[in-house]
Structure formats: C-alpha cells, structure tokens
Amino acid sequence: MDKKTQIIEIATKLFSENGFENTSISRVCEASNVSKGLVFHHFKSKDGLLREIFSVTTKKIIEMNESINDEQKPMDRLYDLINSFFIQIKSDKLFFQLNLNVMTQPKTRELLNDLIKERSTFILTSVKQIFNQINTENAEIISYLFIAELDGIALNYLGIFDNYPLEQIKEQLIKKYIKNGI
Amino acid sequence: MDKKTQIIEIATKLFSENGFENTSISRVCEASNVSKGLVFHHFKSKDGLLREIFSVTTKKIIEMNESINDEQKPMDRLYDLINSFFIQIKSDKLFFQLNLNVMTQPKTRELLNDLIKERSTFILTSVKQIFNQINTENAEIISYLFIAELDGIALNYLGIFDNYPLEQIKEQLIKKYIKNGI
DNA sequence: TTGCACTGACTATACGGTCAGTCAATATAA
DNA sequence: TTATATTGACTGACCGTATAGTCAGTGCAA
Structure with a gap:
C-alpha cells in the first residue's frame, strides 16, 4: 500500500x-x-494531516450519499437514512468519535472551519431535499432538528450514557418520522 | 477573592x-x-483541577434544577425547561463549549467518567420524571430522545452551523412537545 | 543524472510537576 | 502580655520529558 x-x-x-x-x-x-x-x-504539518483526514472523510460521506440517492420515494429514502445512520454508528464508532472530537475542540474547529462548513452544508442540503419532497411544512427547520437529533444520539451514545438503548430509540425515531406525519 | x-x-x-x-x-x-x-x-494535578471544575458545574446544574422544581404542572415545567435551555445556550456559550469538549475527548472523558455518569443520570431522571407525569407512553425513550435533541442543538449551534436559526428551532420544539401531544 | 520517496539524528521549545524555602497568621505557653 | 512553635498559603527556580518540526543525506526508479 x-x-x-x-x-x-x-x-x-x-x-x-x-x-x-x-x-x-x-x-x-x-x-x-x-x-x-x-x-x-x-x-506540511500535523494540522495539515488532520485537514487531509477530514477532507477524505467528507468525500466518503458525499460518495455514500450519492450511491443511496436512487429514485426511491422520499419516505423510503428517509427510512434508509435513519437505518444506515444506526448501522454506521454501531459499526464505526471511532469515525464518529473523531468527528465529534475535532468539532468540539476550539483549536481544531478553527483549523477545520471551512471544511466543517462545507460538509455540514452538504448534509443540510441533502436532508432538506428529502423533507421538501415529502412536502413537510417548515422543511428547513425540520431538517435542522432532524440532524440535531441524530448528532445528539451519537453524542449521548458514544460519550455520555452507559447502556444506551439504541435500538428502541431508533424505533421511536422511525415511528415519529415515518409512521406519524412528523 | x-x-x-x-x-x-x-x-x-x-x-x-x-x-x-x-x-x-x-x-x-x-x-x-x-x-x-x-x-x-x-x-493534585492538572487533571485534578479539571475534575474539580466539572464537579462544581454539576453542583450548579443540580441546584438550578431544584430551584425550578416548583409545584407547577408538568407541561409547564417542560416548557420552562426548554425555555431556560435556549436562554442558557445563548448566554453561556463557553459553559456548553467546555462540557462538549471534555465529553468528546477520549482522555478527558475517561478521566471524568464517573462524574459524567453521575451528572447524566441526574439529568435523565429529572426529565423522565416530567414525562412520566405528563403520562407519556414510553417515557424513558422519549426522555433519551429529548435530551439528545437538546444536546444535538447545542452541538450544531456551537460547533457546526453558521447562522443557526435557534429561535425557530425553539418554536418548532415547543410546537412538537407542548402543543401537539409529542 | 535528475528527482523524489524516505530516513533518523537533531533542535528548540513548552509542558506538567517538584521542591526548598518565605512569610503572615494563628495557636500555645510563659 | 510577650515569646515561641506550628500551620498552610504561596513563590519561582528548576527538572525530566515529550513535542512538532528540520535537515543533510541515502537509495532507487526513470
């Protein structure tokens, strides 16, 4: 290699x-x-190495998203999104760990500021697109809240609670967003 | 002093x-x-100083909670909780910053592990109590999700998005939890 | 022969932590 | 009241170590 x-x-x-x-x-x-x-x-420096790592990760996220973006119904895409999030968070803990780590440390957050903006804009746009197609009222705010929920779950699961009931939380989320009409 | x-x-x-x-x-x-x-x-060490800081902060959180715990209706308490969270997050950014910082860094998380557990258990219990009184189905899972939402909002507001629409997100939250029946 | 991946000894610096000792306040004893 | 002992907050020079980063040089492929 x-x-x-x-x-x-x-x-x-x-x-x-x-x-x-x-x-x-x-x-x-x-x-x-x-x-x-x-x-x-x-x-060129330790900081430069981190920037490259973060960029590579963003590329992977974008690629993954594009591969899912079939011509599914929006509700199914939302369902897939939730599911793949929970699969990922269980199988790739370290990946989430690192991203939380660099985004909550003042120094690294500053260093990666432009890259973080780039990535988060991409994610917001993708999610908003889905909610728009579902014809949600207030799609933008709902998207922000949805992203906050997933991020919060990751944070609580990885860093705060023991015995976090991931599976039940996933079911509740699906119930909330898929079965009820948000 | x-x-x-x-x-x-x-x-x-x-x-x-x-x-x-x-x-x-x-x-x-x-x-x-x-x-x-x-x-x-x-x-006794730099780590010891951090532990003391974290402890002091937990004490403040507990005191604050106890002062709010009037004999209000549970729905009003939930409303107050959401409101005071948004007030705090705006006025005391640094406080949230530090807490996110130490909980997402492997080394400090390990160092503060017992204190983090203690604090998070307290918060979960307090929130669960409210949802129980509201007579929510699945009060525990709803509590976890509620906490994740608030944490996620803090994370996104402080570390990720520019121009985060805090006020609208607050309204949406209130609509979701207070006006609708969750 | 040129250029580039690669090495490892080296440097300057900054860090957490120690320690011998100062000093003012308080307690004790005469 | 006065003299003495004890405490504990406080200082700053000092130490060993680890760090990010450098650089002169090596070896190899084109």
Whole structure:
C-alpha cells in the first residue's frame, strides 16, 4: 500500500482512539513503520494531516450519499437514512468519535472551519431535499432538528450514557418520522 | 477573592475558550496572577483541577434544577425547561463549549467518567420524571430522545452551523412537545 | 543524472510537576 | 502580655520529558 495512504489510515485510527491533541506524530510513525521525516514530507504539518483526514472523510460521506440517492420515494429514502445512520454508528464508532472530537475542540474547529462548513452544508442540503419532497411544512427547520437529533444520539451514545438503548430509540425515531406525519 | 476559587474560575474560562489540552497551567497562572506552585498546592494535578471544575458545574446544574422544581404542572415545567435551555445556550456559550469538549475527548472523558455518569443520570431522571407525569407512553425513550435533541442543538449551534436559526428551532420544539401531544 | 520517496539524528521549545524555602497568621505557653 | 512553635498559603527556580518540526543525506526508479 501507498505509504501516504497508510499514514492517513493509521493516523485516523489513532486520532480517533486517543484524540488529536493526545496523539503525537511519533506515535503515528511507530504504528505505521515510517520515519518522522516522511510524514512531514507528505503533509506540511500535523494540522495539515488532520485537514487531509477530514477532507477524505467528507468525500466518503458525499460518495455514500450519492450511491443511496436512487429514485426511491422520499419516505423510503428517509427510512434508509435513519437505518444506515444506526448501522454506521454501531459499526464505526471511532469515525464518529473523531468527528465529534475535532468539532468540539476550539483549536481544531478553527483549523477545520471551512471544511466543517462545507460538509455540514452538504448534509443540510441533502436532508432538506428529502423533507421538501415529502412536502413537510417548515422543511428547513425540520431538517435542522432532524440532524440535531441524530448528532445528539451519537453524542449521548458514544460519550455520555452507559447502556444506551439504541435500538428502541431508533424505533421511536422511525415511528415519529415515518409512521406519524412528523 | 479566595485564590483557589479564582484559579477555578480563570481555569474554567481558559479551558472553555481554548480547550483543556490546549491550555497550559502556566497560562492559567499568568491569567490569575498566581504561581505555578500554588496551583499544585491546591489541586493534585492538572487533571485534578479539571475534575474539580466539572464537579462544581454539576453542583450548579443540580441546584438550578431544584430551584425550578416548583409545584407547577408538568407541561409547564417542560416548557420552562426548554425555555431556560435556549436562554442558557445563548448566554453561556463557553459553559456548553467546555462540557462538549471534555465529553468528546477520549482522555478527558475517561478521566471524568464517573462524574459524567453521575451528572447524566441526574439529568435523565429529572426529565423522565416530567414525562412520566405528563403520562407519556414510553417515557424513558422519549426522555433519551429529548435530551439528545437538546444536546444535538447545542452541538450544531456551537460547533457546526453558521447562522443557526435557534429561535425557530425553539418554536418548532415547543410546537412538537407542548402543543401537539409529542 | 535528475528527482523524489524516505530516513533518523537533531533542535528548540513548552509542558506538567517538584521542591526548598518565605512569610503572615494563628495557636500555645510563659 | 510577650515569646515561641506550628500551620498552610504561596513563590519561582528548576527538572525530566515529550513535542512538532528540520535537515543533510541515502537509495532507487526513470
């Protein structure tokens, strides 16, 4: 494998597990069997490495979204969205962990500000599109609330509550958004 | 003012503004006109200082809740809860910032694990009590979702979206929980 | 021969934490 | 009242360590 890609992958894992500030470049080098010089050859700084990681992740999110965007009915797309969110949050905890981590730390949030804006705009637009097609009143505000709900669930599940009843919460969400008319 | 209290207050402010990992004890000392030795005289470590800060904050939350817990109707209490959340989030951004920060960083989350559990249990219990009195079906899950919504709103408002339409989101929340029957 | 991925020893700096000691206030004893 | 002992808040120089980042140089593919 390309060593540059390898550095990105290992760094993503370590940043997720230990947090960005608590992961030194030396540890990344150790874990990926690469010299310190090489990291700074490929990335202009530790901050630059994080930016690249965040960009790569955003690309993945966009690709994933495009692959789902079939010609389904909007209600089914919403259902799929909720389902895939809960699947992801269970299987890829670290990914969510890292994103929460960098978005809630003042320094990294500043560093990634433009990339965060770019990503969140994309997500808002996608969700709003669905609610618009469902013909929801107040689609924009409902979209904001929907995103807040998912983010809040991720936050509470990953960082706050023990024995978080994910499955029941998912059912409740589906009931709320799919079965009732919001 | 007591120098110990002063250290706690200044440290809270700096940790909130710059993040825990990005605030050195030296900077805390500078800002509060106190020697390094004194900080370690009062607190056994930097981590210990953070734990004390978090504890103090939890105490404040509990006190605040108890002062609200009048003999109001449960629906009014829910209304008050939502309102005071939105007032707080606007006026005390830094406070929320710090709490999100320490709960999403692996190292600090570990360090504060027991305190986070204690606080979140208290919050869940308080909210569940209200929904129980309203006679909500599935009060526990509804409580989890309600808390997730508020946390998500805080996260999105403080860390993700520009021009977050707080006021409209508040109205929508009230409509959902108070005017409709959830 | 040129260019580029790659190395690892090196530097400057900043960090958390320690420690010997100062000083003022309080308690004790005469 | 006066002299002495004890406490505990407080200082700042100091220490070992770890960090991000540099750079002169190596080896290899085109």
